[in-house]
Amino acid sequence: MRGRVVLGVSGGIAAFRAVEVLRGLVRAGCRVHTILTENATRFVGPRTFAVLSTDGAEASLWSDPTNPGVDHVALGRGSDLLLVVPATANVLAKMASGVADDALTTYALAHRGRLVVAPAMNTAMWRHAATQRALATLRERGATVVEPVSGFLAEGETGLGKLAAVDDIVGAALAALPPRGALAGVRVLVSAGPTREPIDAVRVITNRSSGRMGVALAVAARDLGAEVRLLAGPAVPAPPGIAIDRFETAADLGRLLGVHGADADVVWHAAAVADFRPAAVAEGKLDRRQGPLQLTLEPVPDLAAAMPRAQGRPYLAIFAAERAADLEARAAAKMAAKGADAVVANPIDEPGLGMEEARNRAVVLTRLGIRREFAAQGKEALARELLLALAGEVVAARRR
Numbered sequence: 001m002r003g004r005v006v007l008g009v010s011g012g013i014a015a016f017r018a019v020e021v022l023r024g025l026v027r028a029g030c031r032v033h034t035i036l037t038e039n040a041t042r043f044v045g046p047r048t049f050a051v052l053s054t055d056g057a058e059a060s061l062w063s064d065p066t067n068p069g070v071d072h073v074a075l076g077r078g079s080d081l082l083l084v085v086p087a088t089a090n091v092l093a094k095m096a097s098g099v100a101d102d103a104l105t106t107y108a109l110a111h112r113g114r115l116v117v118a119p120a121m122n123t124a125m126w127r128h129a130a131t132q133r134a135l136a137t138l139r140e141r142g143a144t145v146v147e148p149v150s151g152f153l154a155e156g157e158t159g160l161g162k163l164a165a166v167d168d169i170v171g172a173a174l175a176a177l178p179p180r181g182a183l184a185g186v187r188v189l190v191s192a193g194p195t196r197e198p199i200d201a202v203r204v205i206t207n208r209s210s211g212r213m214g215v216a217l218a219v220a221a222r223d224l225g226a227e228v229r230l231l232a233g234p235a236v237p238a239p240p241g242i243a244i245d246r247f248e249t250a251a252d253l254g255r256l257l258g259v260h261g262a263d264a265d266v267v268w269h270a271a272a273v274a275d276f277r278p279a280a281v282a283e284g285k286l287d288r289r290q291g292p293l294q295l296t297l298e299p300v301p302d303l304a305a306a307m308p309r310a311q312g313r314p315y316l317a318i319f320a321a322e323r324a325a326d327l328e329a330r331a332a333a334k335m336a337a338k339g340a341d342a343v344v345a346n347p348i349d350e351p352g353l354g355m356e357e358a359r360n361r362a363v364v365l366t367r368l369g370i371r372r373e374f375a376a377q378g379k380e381a382l383a384r385e386l387l388l389a390l391a392g393e394v395v396a397a398r399r400r
Protein backbone atom coordinates (compact mmCIF):
# COMPACT_ATOMS: atom_id res chain seq x y z
CA MET A 1 0.00 0.00 0.00
CA ARG A 2 1.46 3.33 -1.11
CA GLY A 3 -0.56 5.59 1.18
CA ARG A 4 -4.02 6.61 2.31
CA VAL A 5 -5.60 9.46 0.39
CA VAL A 6 -8.82 11.37 0.85
CA LEU A 7 -9.74 12.80 -2.55
CA GLY A 8 -11.87 15.94 -2.31
CA VAL A 9 -13.86 16.92 -5.38
CA SER A 10 -15.51 20.35 -5.55
CA GLY A 11 -17.97 21.87 -7.98
CA GLY A 12 -16.05 23.02 -11.01
CA ILE A 13 -16.37 22.04 -14.62
CA ALA A 14 -13.12 20.05 -14.30
CA ALA A 15 -14.68 17.69 -11.73
CA PHE A 16 -14.81 14.88 -14.31
CA ARG A 17 -10.99 14.94 -14.49
CA ALA A 18 -10.90 13.91 -10.81
CA VAL A 19 -12.00 10.45 -11.99
CA GLU A 20 -8.72 10.07 -13.91
CA VAL A 21 -6.76 11.33 -10.91
CA LEU A 22 -8.54 8.76 -8.75
CA ARG A 23 -7.61 6.00 -11.22
CA GLY A 24 -3.99 7.15 -11.20
CA LEU A 25 -3.81 7.05 -7.41
CA VAL A 26 -5.36 3.61 -7.20
CA ARG A 27 -3.02 2.33 -9.92
CA ALA A 28 -0.09 3.66 -7.89
CA GLY A 29 -1.24 1.52 -4.93
CA CYS A 30 -3.04 4.15 -2.83
CA ARG A 31 -6.15 3.55 -0.78
CA VAL A 32 -8.61 6.30 -1.66
CA HIS A 33 -11.77 7.58 -0.05
CA THR A 34 -13.58 10.32 -2.01
CA ILE A 35 -15.58 13.22 -0.59
CA LEU A 36 -17.58 15.33 -3.04
CA THR A 37 -19.14 18.68 -2.33
CA GLU A 38 -22.84 18.90 -3.06
CA ASN A 39 -22.06 21.16 -6.02
CA ALA A 40 -19.56 18.63 -7.37
CA THR A 41 -22.41 16.13 -7.66
CA ARG A 42 -24.07 18.52 -10.15
CA PHE A 43 -21.11 17.93 -12.47
CA VAL A 44 -20.27 14.25 -11.85
CA GLY A 45 -22.17 11.33 -10.39
CA PRO A 46 -21.02 10.24 -6.93
CA ARG A 47 -21.64 6.65 -8.00
CA THR A 48 -18.63 6.76 -10.33
CA PHE A 49 -16.40 7.70 -7.41
CA ALA A 50 -18.08 5.21 -5.09
CA VAL A 51 -17.30 2.40 -7.54
CA LEU A 52 -13.73 3.44 -8.34
CA SER A 53 -12.57 4.49 -4.84
CA THR A 54 -11.03 1.65 -2.85
CA ASP A 55 -12.61 3.00 0.35
CA GLY A 56 -15.92 4.38 -0.90
CA ALA A 57 -17.25 7.87 -1.50
CA GLU A 58 -19.57 10.32 0.22
CA ALA A 59 -21.18 13.61 -0.67
CA SER A 60 -22.90 14.62 2.53
CA LEU A 61 -22.35 14.62 6.27
CA TRP A 62 -25.93 13.55 6.68
CA SER A 63 -26.64 10.90 4.07
CA ASP A 64 -26.59 7.97 6.51
CA PRO A 65 -29.02 8.47 9.42
CA THR A 66 -27.22 5.78 11.43
CA ASN A 67 -23.94 7.67 11.13
CA PRO A 68 -23.70 10.19 13.95
CA GLY A 69 -21.51 12.37 11.78
CA VAL A 70 -18.17 11.94 13.55
CA ASP A 71 -16.53 9.55 11.11
CA HIS A 72 -14.54 12.39 9.54
CA VAL A 73 -12.60 12.64 12.79
CA ALA A 74 -11.56 8.98 12.68
CA LEU A 75 -10.84 9.30 8.98
CA GLY A 76 -8.70 12.36 9.70
CA ARG A 77 -6.44 10.33 11.93
CA GLY A 78 -5.93 7.60 9.41
CA SER A 79 -5.19 9.34 6.13
CA ASP A 80 -1.84 10.63 4.91
CA LEU A 81 -3.04 13.11 2.35
CA LEU A 82 -6.03 15.25 1.43
CA LEU A 83 -5.97 15.97 -2.31
CA VAL A 84 -8.60 18.40 -3.63
CA VAL A 85 -9.23 18.12 -7.39
CA PRO A 86 -10.54 20.41 -8.70
CA ALA A 87 -10.37 22.98 -5.94
CA THR A 88 -12.95 25.70 -6.59
CA ALA A 89 -12.37 29.30 -5.53
CA ASN A 90 -15.13 28.70 -3.00
CA VAL A 91 -13.57 25.61 -1.42
CA LEU A 92 -10.12 27.24 -1.26
CA ALA A 93 -11.57 30.26 0.54
CA LYS A 94 -13.47 28.04 2.97
CA MET A 95 -10.47 25.84 3.72
CA ALA A 96 -8.24 28.86 4.28
CA SER A 97 -10.67 30.44 6.74
CA GLY A 98 -11.73 27.25 8.54
CA VAL A 99 -15.35 27.12 7.39
CA ALA A 100 -16.73 23.59 7.84
CA ASP A 101 -20.22 23.54 6.38
CA ASP A 102 -20.18 20.34 4.32
CA ALA A 103 -18.55 16.89 4.30
CA LEU A 104 -15.38 18.02 2.49
CA THR A 105 -14.62 21.19 4.43
CA THR A 106 -15.49 19.51 7.75
CA TYR A 107 -13.10 16.72 6.89
CA ALA A 108 -10.44 19.26 5.88
CA LEU A 109 -10.48 20.67 9.42
CA ALA A 110 -10.15 17.22 11.00
CA HIS A 111 -7.39 16.13 8.60
CA ARG A 112 -3.91 15.88 10.10
CA GLY A 113 -1.84 14.78 7.12
CA ARG A 114 -0.53 16.68 4.08
CA LEU A 115 -2.71 18.82 1.83
CA VAL A 116 -2.43 19.13 -1.96
CA VAL A 117 -4.86 21.30 -3.92
CA ALA A 118 -5.29 21.52 -7.68
CA PRO A 119 -7.33 24.66 -8.39
CA ALA A 120 -9.28 25.25 -11.58
CA MET A 121 -11.46 28.26 -12.37
CA ASN A 122 -11.79 31.09 -14.83
CA THR A 123 -8.99 33.62 -15.06
CA ALA A 124 -10.81 36.38 -13.19
CA MET A 125 -11.59 34.10 -10.23
CA TRP A 126 -8.01 32.81 -10.21
CA ARG A 127 -6.52 36.31 -10.22
CA HIS A 128 -8.91 37.64 -7.57
CA ALA A 129 -7.17 38.83 -4.43
CA ALA A 130 -9.42 36.64 -2.27
CA THR A 131 -8.36 33.48 -4.13
CA GLN A 132 -4.68 34.40 -4.06
CA ARG A 133 -4.91 35.22 -0.33
CA ALA A 134 -6.54 31.84 0.35
CA LEU A 135 -3.78 30.03 -1.58
CA ALA A 136 -1.08 31.96 0.29
CA THR A 137 -2.66 30.96 3.61
CA LEU A 138 -2.82 27.29 2.61
CA ARG A 139 0.80 27.40 1.40
CA GLU A 140 1.88 28.93 4.71
CA ARG A 141 0.32 25.90 6.42
CA GLY A 142 2.41 23.58 4.27
CA ALA A 143 0.00 22.81 1.43
CA THR A 144 1.22 22.06 -2.08
CA VAL A 145 -0.61 23.94 -4.83
CA VAL A 146 -0.59 22.27 -8.23
CA GLU A 147 -0.98 25.48 -10.23
CA PRO A 148 -3.52 25.70 -13.02
CA VAL A 149 -2.23 26.16 -16.55
CA SER A 150 -3.20 28.32 -19.50
CA GLY A 151 -5.62 26.80 -21.94
CA PHE A 152 -9.06 26.80 -23.40
CA LEU A 153 -11.50 27.39 -20.54
CA ALA A 154 -15.11 26.30 -20.25
CA GLU A 155 -16.32 29.87 -20.80
CA GLY A 156 -15.03 29.61 -24.37
CA GLU A 157 -12.00 31.83 -23.88
CA THR A 158 -8.30 31.05 -23.52
CA GLY A 159 -6.58 31.99 -20.28
CA LEU A 160 -5.00 30.91 -17.01
CA GLY A 161 -7.14 28.69 -14.80
CA LYS A 162 -7.30 25.29 -16.52
CA LEU A 163 -6.73 22.30 -14.25
CA ALA A 164 -3.12 21.00 -14.37
CA ALA A 165 -2.41 17.73 -16.22
CA VAL A 166 -3.66 14.59 -14.47
CA ASP A 167 -0.15 13.09 -14.33
CA ASP A 168 1.20 16.25 -12.68
CA ILE A 169 -1.52 16.12 -10.03
CA VAL A 170 -0.98 12.41 -9.33
CA GLY A 171 2.79 13.01 -9.21
CA ALA A 172 2.41 15.85 -6.70
CA ALA A 173 0.12 13.68 -4.58
CA LEU A 174 2.55 10.75 -4.53
CA ALA A 175 5.43 13.08 -3.69
CA ALA A 176 3.48 14.42 -0.71
CA LEU A 177 2.86 10.97 0.77
CA PRO A 178 5.11 9.91 3.62
CA PRO A 179 8.01 7.70 2.55
CA ARG A 180 7.18 4.03 2.37
CA GLY A 181 7.14 2.71 5.89
CA ALA A 182 9.46 0.27 7.60
CA LEU A 183 6.81 -2.43 7.12
CA ALA A 184 5.91 -1.64 3.49
CA GLY A 185 4.43 -4.74 1.88
CA VAL A 186 4.70 -6.82 5.06
CA ARG A 187 1.55 -8.83 5.81
CA VAL A 188 0.72 -8.46 9.48
CA LEU A 189 -1.92 -10.49 11.33
CA VAL A 190 -2.89 -9.27 14.80
CA SER A 191 -5.14 -10.97 17.33
CA ALA A 192 -6.68 -8.77 20.02
CA GLY A 193 -9.07 -8.89 22.91
CA PRO A 194 -10.70 -11.50 25.11
CA THR A 195 -12.29 -14.80 24.21
CA ARG A 196 -15.75 -15.71 25.49
CA GLU A 197 -16.48 -19.32 26.36
CA PRO A 198 -20.15 -20.22 26.79
CA ILE A 199 -21.48 -21.76 30.02
CA ASP A 200 -25.07 -21.87 28.80
CA ALA A 201 -27.13 -19.99 26.23
CA VAL A 202 -26.57 -16.61 27.92
CA ARG A 203 -23.56 -16.87 30.22
CA VAL A 204 -19.88 -16.84 29.39
CA ILE A 205 -16.44 -17.06 30.91
CA THR A 206 -14.26 -14.21 29.71
CA ASN A 207 -11.41 -11.98 30.92
CA ARG A 208 -10.54 -8.34 31.42
CA SER A 209 -8.66 -7.78 28.14
CA SER A 210 -9.77 -4.62 26.27
CA GLY A 211 -7.92 -5.48 23.06
CA ARG A 212 -6.28 -2.06 23.17
CA MET A 213 -2.73 -3.33 22.73
CA GLY A 214 -3.69 -5.42 19.71
CA VAL A 215 -5.65 -2.57 18.11
CA ALA A 216 -2.68 -0.25 18.73
CA LEU A 217 -0.41 -2.78 16.98
CA ALA A 218 -2.76 -3.07 14.02
CA VAL A 219 -3.04 0.71 13.60
CA ALA A 220 0.71 1.31 14.02
CA ALA A 221 1.51 -1.51 11.54
CA ARG A 222 -0.89 0.02 9.03
CA ASP A 223 0.76 3.43 9.47
CA LEU A 224 4.17 1.83 8.89
CA GLY A 225 2.94 0.61 5.52
CA ALA A 226 1.96 -2.98 6.37
CA GLU A 227 -1.05 -4.85 5.03
CA VAL A 228 -2.93 -5.58 8.21
CA ARG A 229 -5.68 -7.97 9.24
CA LEU A 230 -7.09 -7.83 12.74
CA LEU A 231 -8.72 -10.77 14.49
CA ALA A 232 -10.80 -9.08 17.17
CA GLY A 233 -12.63 -10.43 20.17
CA PRO A 234 -15.96 -9.21 21.54
CA ALA A 235 -16.31 -5.44 22.12
CA VAL A 236 -12.91 -4.65 20.63
CA PRO A 237 -13.34 -1.45 18.56
CA ALA A 238 -12.78 -1.80 14.80
CA PRO A 239 -10.14 0.70 13.61
CA PRO A 240 -10.99 2.30 10.25
CA GLY A 241 -9.35 0.93 7.14
CA ILE A 242 -8.21 -2.38 8.63
CA ALA A 243 -9.61 -5.74 7.53
CA ILE A 244 -11.23 -7.35 10.55
CA ASP A 245 -12.57 -10.78 11.49
CA ARG A 246 -14.45 -11.32 14.71
CA PHE A 247 -14.03 -14.24 17.08
CA GLU A 248 -15.96 -15.27 20.14
CA THR A 249 -14.39 -18.46 21.46
CA ALA A 250 -10.83 -19.74 21.49
CA ALA A 251 -11.90 -22.32 18.92
CA ASP A 252 -13.12 -19.53 16.59
CA LEU A 253 -9.80 -17.74 16.97
CA GLY A 254 -7.91 -20.97 16.34
CA ARG A 255 -9.78 -21.39 13.05
CA LEU A 256 -9.08 -17.78 12.00
CA LEU A 257 -5.38 -18.12 12.82
CA GLY A 258 -5.34 -21.27 10.70
CA VAL A 259 -7.01 -19.54 7.74
CA HIS A 260 -5.15 -16.21 7.80
CA GLY A 261 -1.87 -17.27 9.41
CA ALA A 262 -0.76 -18.94 6.19
CA ASP A 263 -0.96 -15.61 4.32
CA ALA A 264 0.85 -13.58 6.98
CA ASP A 265 4.53 -12.72 7.31
CA VAL A 266 4.14 -12.03 11.00
CA VAL A 267 1.51 -12.81 13.60
CA TRP A 268 1.22 -10.62 16.69
CA HIS A 269 -0.80 -12.85 18.95
CA ALA A 270 -2.01 -10.32 21.52
CA ALA A 271 -5.43 -11.85 22.21
CA ALA A 272 -6.11 -12.92 25.79
CA VAL A 273 -7.20 -16.48 25.10
CA ALA A 274 -9.02 -18.50 27.75
CA ASP A 275 -6.91 -21.18 29.42
CA PHE A 276 -10.03 -23.07 30.51
CA ARG A 277 -13.54 -23.47 29.13
CA PRO A 278 -16.63 -25.33 30.34
CA ALA A 279 -16.29 -28.98 29.34
CA ALA A 280 -19.94 -28.95 28.25
CA VAL A 281 -22.28 -26.09 27.35
CA ALA A 282 -25.60 -26.35 29.20
CA GLU A 283 -28.69 -26.21 27.02
CA GLY A 284 -30.89 -23.16 27.50
CA LYS A 285 -30.38 -21.06 30.60
CA LEU A 286 -29.22 -22.63 33.85
CA ASP A 287 -31.72 -22.06 36.65
CA ARG A 288 -30.52 -21.16 40.15
CA ARG A 289 -33.48 -22.98 41.69
CA GLN A 290 -31.68 -26.17 40.76
CA GLY A 291 -29.30 -25.37 43.64
CA PRO A 292 -25.50 -25.17 43.71
CA LEU A 293 -23.81 -25.53 40.39
CA GLN A 294 -20.46 -27.12 39.71
CA LEU A 295 -18.74 -26.33 36.45
CA THR A 296 -16.14 -28.66 35.02
CA LEU A 297 -13.54 -26.70 33.10
CA GLU A 298 -11.24 -28.25 30.55
CA PRO A 299 -7.96 -26.75 29.34
CA VAL A 300 -8.10 -24.95 26.01
CA PRO A 301 -5.50 -26.19 23.49
CA ASP A 302 -2.63 -23.74 23.08
CA LEU A 303 -3.47 -21.70 19.95
CA ALA A 304 -0.01 -20.23 19.41
CA ALA A 305 1.68 -23.62 19.64
CA ALA A 306 -0.94 -25.16 17.33
CA MET A 307 -0.75 -22.51 14.64
CA PRO A 308 0.22 -24.13 11.33
CA ARG A 309 3.70 -22.90 10.33
CA ALA A 310 5.95 -24.12 7.56
CA GLN A 311 9.71 -23.51 7.91
CA GLY A 312 9.09 -21.18 10.83
CA ARG A 313 6.76 -18.89 8.88
CA PRO A 314 4.91 -16.75 9.77
CA TYR A 315 7.15 -15.05 12.33
CA LEU A 316 5.28 -15.46 15.59
CA ALA A 317 5.31 -12.82 18.34
CA ILE A 318 3.40 -13.66 21.51
CA PHE A 319 2.62 -11.83 24.73
CA ALA A 320 3.33 -13.00 28.23
CA ALA A 321 1.63 -11.22 31.13
CA GLU A 322 3.50 -12.40 34.22
CA ARG A 323 4.45 -11.30 37.74
CA ALA A 324 7.17 -8.65 37.63
CA ALA A 325 9.40 -10.73 39.93
CA ASP A 326 10.10 -13.49 37.40
CA LEU A 327 8.85 -11.78 34.26
CA GLU A 328 11.70 -12.60 31.91
CA ALA A 329 12.31 -16.18 32.98
CA ARG A 330 8.65 -17.10 32.59
CA ALA A 331 8.35 -15.24 29.28
CA ALA A 332 11.42 -16.99 27.86
CA ALA A 333 10.00 -20.38 28.91
CA LYS A 334 6.69 -19.50 27.25
CA MET A 335 8.43 -18.51 24.01
CA ALA A 336 10.30 -21.84 23.93
CA ALA A 337 7.21 -23.91 24.80
CA LYS A 338 5.15 -22.35 22.00
CA GLY A 339 7.91 -22.28 19.41
CA ALA A 340 7.48 -18.50 19.11
CA ASP A 341 10.07 -16.18 17.58
CA ALA A 342 9.55 -13.36 20.06
CA VAL A 343 7.81 -12.69 23.31
CA VAL A 344 6.60 -9.38 24.70
CA ALA A 345 6.72 -9.73 28.46
CA ASN A 346 4.68 -7.34 30.55
CA PRO A 347 3.94 -7.27 34.27
CA ILE A 348 0.49 -8.02 35.67
CA ASP A 349 1.15 -6.59 39.10
CA GLU A 350 2.24 -3.00 38.53
CA PRO A 351 -0.48 -0.39 39.13
CA GLY A 352 -1.67 1.57 36.10
CA LEU A 353 -0.08 -0.83 33.59
CA GLY A 354 -1.34 -3.76 31.51
CA MET A 355 -4.80 -5.21 31.01
CA GLU A 356 -7.63 -2.63 30.95
CA GLU A 357 -5.08 0.18 31.28
CA ALA A 358 -3.95 2.67 28.62
CA ARG A 359 -0.25 2.20 29.41
CA ASN A 360 2.17 -0.65 29.56
CA ARG A 361 5.84 -1.43 29.86
CA ALA A 362 7.55 -4.39 28.26
CA VAL A 363 10.67 -6.44 27.81
CA VAL A 364 11.04 -8.09 24.41
CA LEU A 365 13.04 -11.27 23.98
CA THR A 366 13.57 -13.01 20.67
CA ARG A 367 14.69 -16.51 19.80
CA LEU A 368 17.64 -15.01 17.95
CA GLY A 369 18.78 -13.24 21.10
CA ILE A 370 17.48 -9.67 21.02
CA ARG A 371 16.60 -8.29 24.46
CA ARG A 372 15.07 -4.84 24.66
CA GLU A 373 13.33 -2.94 27.42
CA PHE A 374 10.54 -0.47 26.76
CA ALA A 375 9.69 2.03 29.51
CA ALA A 376 6.09 2.52 30.66
CA GLN A 377 4.21 4.48 27.99
CA GLY A 378 0.90 4.67 26.14
CA LYS A 379 0.02 1.47 24.29
CA GLU A 380 -0.12 3.33 20.94
CA ALA A 381 3.48 4.55 21.27
CA LEU A 382 4.62 1.20 22.64
CA ALA A 383 3.03 -0.62 19.70
CA ARG A 384 5.01 1.42 17.18
CA GLU A 385 8.25 0.81 19.08
CA LEU A 386 7.61 -2.93 19.28
CA LEU A 387 6.91 -3.15 15.55
CA LEU A 388 10.07 -1.22 14.70
CA ALA A 389 12.18 -3.23 17.15
CA LEU A 390 11.23 -6.50 15.46
CA ALA A 391 10.95 -5.19 11.87
CA GLY A 392 14.45 -6.41 11.01
CA GLU A 393 13.81 -9.99 12.16
CA VAL A 394 10.38 -10.05 10.53
CA VAL A 395 11.68 -8.83 7.18
CA ALA A 396 14.58 -11.33 7.32
CA ALA A 397 12.13 -14.15 8.12
CA ARG A 398 10.07 -13.27 5.02
CA ARG A 399 13.05 -14.23 2.87
CA ARG A 400 13.42 -17.68 4.44
Ligand SMILES: Cc1cc2nc3c(=O)[nH]c(=O)nc-3n(C[C@H](O)[C@H](O)[C@H](O)COP(=O)(O)O)c2cc1C
Nearest residue numbers: 010011012013014037039040088089090091120121
Ligand atom coordinates in the same frame (compact mmCIF):
# COMPACT_ATOMS: atom_id res chain seq x y z
C1 LIG B 1 -21.15 25.47 -15.26
C2 LIG B 1 -20.37 25.94 -14.06
C3 LIG B 1 -19.02 25.76 -14.03
C4 LIG B 1 -18.28 26.17 -12.92
N1 LIG B 1 -16.94 25.99 -12.90
C5 LIG B 1 -16.21 26.42 -11.86
C6 LIG B 1 -14.80 26.24 -11.83
O1 LIG B 1 -14.20 25.67 -12.75
N2 LIG B 1 -14.13 26.69 -10.75
C7 LIG B 1 -14.74 27.31 -9.71
O2 LIG B 1 -14.06 27.72 -8.77
N3 LIG B 1 -16.08 27.48 -9.72
C8 LIG B 1 -16.82 27.06 -10.75
N4 LIG B 1 -18.18 27.24 -10.75
C9 LIG B 1 -18.81 27.91 -9.61
C10 LIG B 1 -18.99 26.92 -8.45
O3 LIG B 1 -19.78 25.82 -8.87
C11 LIG B 1 -19.65 27.63 -7.28
O4 LIG B 1 -18.77 28.63 -6.79
C12 LIG B 1 -20.02 26.65 -6.17
O5 LIG B 1 -20.56 27.39 -5.09
C13 LIG B 1 -18.81 25.84 -5.70
O6 LIG B 1 -19.23 24.93 -4.71
P1 LIG B 1 -18.22 23.96 -3.95
O7 LIG B 1 -16.96 24.70 -3.80
O8 LIG B 1 -18.89 23.67 -2.64
O9 LIG B 1 -18.11 22.73 -4.77
C14 LIG B 1 -18.93 26.81 -11.84
C15 LIG B 1 -20.31 26.97 -11.88
C16 LIG B 1 -21.02 26.55 -12.97
C17 LIG B 1 -22.52 26.74 -12.97
